[in-house]
Amino acid sequence: xxxxxxxxxxxxxxxxxxxxxxxxxxxxxxxxxxxxxxxxxxxxxxxxxxxxxxxxxxxxxxxxxxxxxxxxxxxxxxxxxxxxxxxxxxxxxxxxxxxxxxxxxxxxxxxxxxxxxxxxxxxxxxxxxxxxxxxxxxxxxxxxxxxxxxxxxxxxxxxxxxxxxxxxxxxxxxxxxxxxxxxxxxxxxxxxxxxxxxxxxxxxxxxxxxxxxxxxxxxxxxxxxxxxxxxxxxxxxxxxxxxxxxxxxxxxxxxxxxxxxxxxxxxxxxxxxxxxx
Numbered sequence: 001x002x003x004x005x006x007x008x009x010x011x012x013x014x015x016x017x018x019x020x021x022x023x024x025x026x027x028x029x030x031x032x033x034x035x036x037x038x039x040x041x042x043x044x045x046x047x048x049x050x051x052x053x054x055x056x057x058x059x060x061x062x063x064x065x066x067x068x069x070x071x072x073x074x075x076x077x078x079x080x081x082x083x084x085x086x087x088x089x090x091x092x093x094x095x096x097x098x099x100x101x102x103x104x105x106x107x108x109x110x111x112x113x114x115x116x117x118x119x120x121x122x123x124x125x126x127x128x129x130x131x132x133x134x135x136x137x138x139x140x141x142x143x144x145x146x147x148x149x150x151x152x153x154x155x156x157x158x159x160x161x162x163x164x165x166x167x168x169x170x171x172x173x174x175x176x177x178x179x180x181x182x183x184x185x186x187x188x189x190x191x192x193x194x195x196x197x198x199x200x201x202x203x204x205x206x207x208x209x210x211x212x213x214x215x216x217x218x219x220x221x222x223x224x225x226x227x228x229x230x231x232x233x234x235x236x237x238x239x240x241x242x243x244x245x246x247x248x249x250x251x252x253x254x255x256x257x258x259x260x261x262x263x264x265x266x267x268x269x270x271x272x273x274x275x276x277x
Contacts, residue, residue: 008103009102010079011075011076011081011101011103012077012078012079014075014200018059021058021197021200022059028059030199030240030242031058031096033182033242034097034125034242035096038096038125041123045121047121048091049069050091051071051089051090052090052091052093052094053070053071053072053073053085053090053093054070054095054096055083055099055112055124056073056074056095057072057094057098058098058199058200081104081108083108083111086115087114087115088117089115090115091116092116092120092121093112093122093123094122094123095123095126096125097127098126099126099245100127106166106169106170109122109169110171113171113172113247119248119251120249121246121248122172122245123246124245124246125242125244126242126243127241129241130181130239130241131241132238132239134229134236134237134238135189135192135238137224138189138225138228138229139221141224142220142224143221146214146216147217160177160178160243163177163243164177167245170247171249172249172250173254174247174248176246177243178243179241179242180241180242181239181240182242183237183239184237184238185231185238186235186236187234188225188236189221192236
């Protein structure tokens with residue numbers, strides 16, 4: 001028996017599509033937003049991070065002038081997810097819109113945790129399960145109507161509670177998760193799909209459909225999208241859900257949870273103390 005993670009994503013195809021996106025002229029508005037937010041979150045930490053690694057972020061979204069001393073870990077075209085970072089070598093690990101394509105996210109998080117120095121920080125943003133929900137619904141309805149079936153388009157995603165548990169499982173202290181939802185408007189579904197190609201964000205599931213979509217299916221998808229998800233001015237909405245993760249490598253200076261039984265006041269006494277007299 002093997003405990004290897006299932007291969008959900010064709011990561012060599014992902015690397016090729018990201019390279020093609022750069023050649024097309026990337027659509028970087030989402031990455032730019034995440035990079036700005038990441039800078040603000042790190043500024044609030046009030047610490048200097050000297051040894052920094054960027055894990056798989058596409059392109060140059062996290063510029064060196066904003067993150068001095070950054071080491072970029074590019075996506076391996078072979079699909080290998082080994083990060084090859086020396087243990088205890090990093091003050092900070094960041095990743096923007098990349099970890100959602102990890103076949104073994106618990107394993108990647110564990111590698112990052114080992115690479116961090118004590119009291120080192122992981123800050124990452126990845127797309128969540130509601131990303132492009134409108135497009136996925138429109139495609140599913142069109143394929144069911146025109147072709148009599150639905151091809152795999154939706155990758156499994158973890159909810160916030162699961163992601164917090166994954167951080168703890170990987171050995172991170174003080175884990176925090178939260179969500180930022182971004183709604184972008186387009187003239188029509190094909191304009192959205194063009195942006196997705198320029199992001200390198202098209203379907204890279206191993207079990208993806210291998211034959212081209214029929215023209216009738218594409219046209220019906222666009223019509224359904226406009227029927228269900230257009231604003232009064234006719235423009236369509238596209239939702240991007242950004243999930244933020246942060247966690248610290250354990251250190252004795254960090255706040256520690258109380259040991260069981262160490263509380264000096266019982267819950268019953270605390271409740272009684274708050275009762276009106």
